[in-house]
Amino acid sequence: MTKLSVNINKIATLRNSRGGDVPNVVQFAKDVQRYGAEGVTVHPRPDERHIRYQDVYDLKPEIYTEFNIEGNPMPKFIDMVLEVKPTQVTLVPDGEDAITSNAGWDTVKNKTFLTEVISEFKSNGIRTSIFVDPYLNMVEGAKATGTDRIELYTETYAQQYKLGNKKAIEPYMECAGLANSLQLGINAGHDLSLENIKFFKENITGLLEVSIGHALITESLYFGIENVVQMYLHRLQ
Numbered sequence: 001m002t003k004l005s006v007n008i009n010k011i012a013t014l015r016n017s018r019g020g021d022v023p024n025v026v027q028f029a030k031d032v033q034r035y036g037a038e039g040v041t042v043h044p045r046p047d048e049r050h051i052r053y054q055d056v057y058d059l060k061p062e063i064y065t066e067f068n069i070e071g072n073p074m075p076k077f078i079d080m081v082l083e084v085k086p087t088q089v090t091l092v093p094d095g096e097d098a099i100t101s102n103a104g105w106d107t108v109k110n111k112t113f114l115t116e117v118i119s120e121f122k123s124n125g126i127r128t129s130i131f132v133d134p135y136l137n138m139v140e141g142a143k144a145t146g147t148d149r150i151e152l153y154t155e156t157y158a159q160q161y162k163l164g165n166k167k168a169i170e171p172y173m174e175c176a177g178l179a180n181s182l183q184l185g186i187n188a189g190h191d192l193s194l195e196n197i198k199f200f201k202e203n204i205t206g207l208l209e210v211s212i213g214h215a216l217i218t219e220s221l222y223f224g225i226e227n228v229v230q231m232y233l234h235r236l237q
């Protein structure tokens with residue numbers, strides 16, 4: 001079964017644009033869970049351009065599905081995650097000025113650092129995931145860090161799918177096969193959408209979770225959030 005985790009960064013973007021508390025991030029998280037989402041994802045960035053650290057604390061008591069916090073494991077981020085203790089932490093190597101996530105970890109070069117960080121989160125009962133490009137050596141490197149899961153970075157798949165190139169799924173299939181053989185859990189995310197999610201799900205064996213935000217929120221402007229959550233759940237069956 002593949003769980004749908006709704007990334008609510010964009011709700012915070014909309015809220016911050018007017019300086020008030022509308023839309024309310026916590027209420028939105030409660031609503032998407034009620035509509036059937038099996039998790040809520042947030043990515044508090046160092047500049048707090050959308051999700052703020054306070055949002056993470058406010059959300060924690062209201063999330064009864066799975067709470068996934070994504071981010072670059074800088075000291076402030078690590079301290080917050082250890083305090084909040086979400087279901088899962090997803091380590092993403094974003095630069096502070098990145099407009100969005102744009103690369104996975106070099107799990108080989110960063111093995112020592114990632115191993116230490118993974119160990120600290122796991123010893124605090126937090127499931128760990130590492131954001132990786134669909135490269136076999138990066139999956140192998142992730143396994144060596146002791147992480148529970150990887151998150152396959154799906155931007156390239158999404159871009160190529162839009163161009164009609166379905167062969168773009170192949171590296172992801174190969175990485176999934178390797179991850180399954182290594183007993184490494186498989187998550188996926190970035191630019192997944194109603195258009196491309198079904199083909200991805202059908203071809204990735206052992207896909208445990210997809211975290212989707214930008215497209216899902218955009219699609220909800222046209223179809224409504226409750227309908228869109230249900231549309232994703234149907235495609236993920």
Ligand SMILES: CC(=O)[C@@H](O)[C@H](O)COP(=O)(O)O
Pocket residue numbers: 007009010042043070092099100101131189190211213
């Ligand atoms: C890691 C990833 O691909 C996304 O979860 C990322 O959180 C999107 O960040 P923005 O919402 O800031 O674009």
Ligand SMILES: NCC(=O)COP(=O)(O)O
Pocket residue numbers: 007041070151188189190191192211212213214215216
């Ligand atoms: N980890 C991916 C995520 O949480 C959402 O990415 P996107 O759907 O906003 O591109």
